[in-house]
Amino acid sequence: MSQVMTGKNTDLYRIYVQILDLACLCLSFFIAMWIRFGVITIKLQGTLYGLLLLLLVLSHILIYNVHDFYDGFYKRGFYDEFVNVFQINLVAALLVSGIFFFFQAGSYYSRFFLASLLLINILIDYIARQYFKVFSISYYKKNNIINSFLLITTKDQVCSIVRKMLDNKNWQSQITGIAVIDENMTGQVVAGIPIVSDKDNLIDVITKSVVDEVFISVRHSDCFNLDELILDLENIGLTIHLSLSNYAFNMRARTINTVYGHNVLTFEPRVFNKGALLLKRAEDIAGSLIGIIATVIVGIFVVPAIMIESPGPFIFSQTRVGKNGRRFRIYKFRSMYMDAEKRKKELMQHNEMQGLMFKMKNDPRVTKVGRFIRKTSIDELPQFFNVLLGDMSLVGTRPPTEDEFMHYESRFKQRLVMRPGITGLWQVSGRNKIKNFEDVLKLDMAFINNWSIMLDVRILIKTVVYVLLRLGAE
Incomplete structure (x- = not known):
């Protein structure tokens, strides 16, 4: 589990950052144009520079869709964020350079303009991302838009699971409680998180508590009826995450797929985008x-x-x-x-x-x-x-x-x-x-x-x- 985050929130913040990146690209384009030519227009030399802007935007969109540059966005520090912005701009520059070479179009554009655009966009995009992080985190905390997670696991796993979840925590979700199903540990605390339930009163506790999502990490033999538990949680209207760690071999990648009409758990040494x-x-x-x-x-x-x-x-x-x-x-x-x-x-x-x-x-x-x-x-x-x-x-x-x-x-x-x-x-x-x-x-x-x-x-x-x-x- 790379991050404790819902799919909806993940998609939203990626879209927001992509829009921010494209806005910074357009702003950098016009700033570089003003520095080099003293004007702000896309009609310079006919439509050549307008086509260049369109090519840059399409290149960035392509890059976003073939490589997950936004993974761990809120966990990256100042240096890692700069490296990420630099990599995106470098790949885009190489892609556009390849197109220039193929169509022999490089001579039509000012090299000073292109170099200025690259440097300006790296700087502006980096600063904009840092401000976006501060603003979005503040907004979510201020408006209490945080998902409440309940962990359901066993006594032998609880410490390691909680430690891993806390190592990967983020500001969009919070582990608010733990349910240990193979022993009554109610009232105890693990890493500051209370154990609020055992197997017998689990559904009753969830019904009366603020819980948005449930993370289950148990073996099938640990629970009297895991299928029934998942069905009960689903009927309550919760989002359920079932850890594959207890149901899979030690493979690097495990995914859910449909093969010849059958739903299957796929094991691969590496999943390639x-x-x-x-x-x-x-x-x-x-x-x-x-x-x-x-x-x-x-x-x-x-x-x-x-x-x-x-x-x-x-x-x-x-x-x-x-x-x-x-x-x-x-x-x-x-x-x-x-x-x-x-x-x-x-x-x-x-x-x-x-x-x-x-x-x-x-x-x-x-x-x-x-x-x-x-x-x-x-x-x-x-x-x-x-x-x-x-x-x-x-x-x-x-x-x-x-x-x-x-x-x-x-x-x-x-x-x-x-x-x-x-x-x-x-x-x-x-x-x-x-x-x-x-x-x-x-x-x-x-x-x-x-x-x-x-x-x-x-x-x-x-x-x-x-x-x-x-x-x-x-």
Whole structure:
């Protein structure tokens, strides 16, 4: 339970903050326009600047719907709020920059205006959010618009449940009482909250008390009839929250869904926001198109060098294992001699990796040109075609070979729940120093468990730095 908050209040405050953000964006737009051009209008240079404002508004709305930037809004401190505002504006700026690049429209707009708009909006939006927090909290407290929660649980759980609820408390709700159903503890106090009922008089106490919502954390065997209890509470007109902790395995994500007409409890290692995944795919398509152009240009110089030193195909193609075990052909500029795969067995004794992967310093199968294109990561460029085809992503986990995959333990397959990437945490974490497959697995799982569009952006930026400084590659 991330927050003790009703769905209605959650939706309302998100809408309010979104409206506030968009209002700040429009205000910042006109302030930046006045600073740069001395006028306030959307008709400057025809409709170009009006279209820019519309594009910015739509970009922010898209960002709001694919990534939950408002989660924990009232719990964030000054620094965390600034980081949140900065991230939203950075993603919007990158999105608009990508559109400018694709349509070659960047030259039509003043760079000073765009930079001013970014900085002004970060400042104004940050200040406005802080004032909104103070005002809304004061308003709710003054008008006593606070939901009263009653906790229903057992003796062995009561302390830990209350502690967790208090750690996640917010100003929109308050835990006003506790009911312990397996022992009469009425009159006792837990962390300042009174125990007001046991199982026998629970409904009577709720009927005569101010209770808006009930949080139930019990095992089915703890209660003589949990179904009957929930029905009684529902008949009173209360909102009921049933904790899944006692009815589910230790999975990261548990959700209620409908599958083939059946209501089911779904267990997943990680639930990905569909809107965020859609944006990631758009990021992949845009990035791969740019990457393919770079591949063709670089290929004009690299391809002849590859074929002169080692006659044969200039593209190396190999079957790799992608999302959830799907096979695909990966493409790279060939960096080894043609008999490289045949010679791999005789070199296995020199493998520097512990586990399933093969890695060897000064591998004799690598050509001179191959060493250069590996060091500069040029050999990876054809993988942009894999990204465009949907087999891979710009950022993801490392795609294993079929041989590696066939030797996987069952727990290793969890690193394949997302599309593999050209780059990832492994590549920007000093991959030449990583000698153990378990370390690769940990980095891949850290990426999956913490994935967001912003993490993709950070990894892409780090990758560019690593490539330019020739770090990590061998």
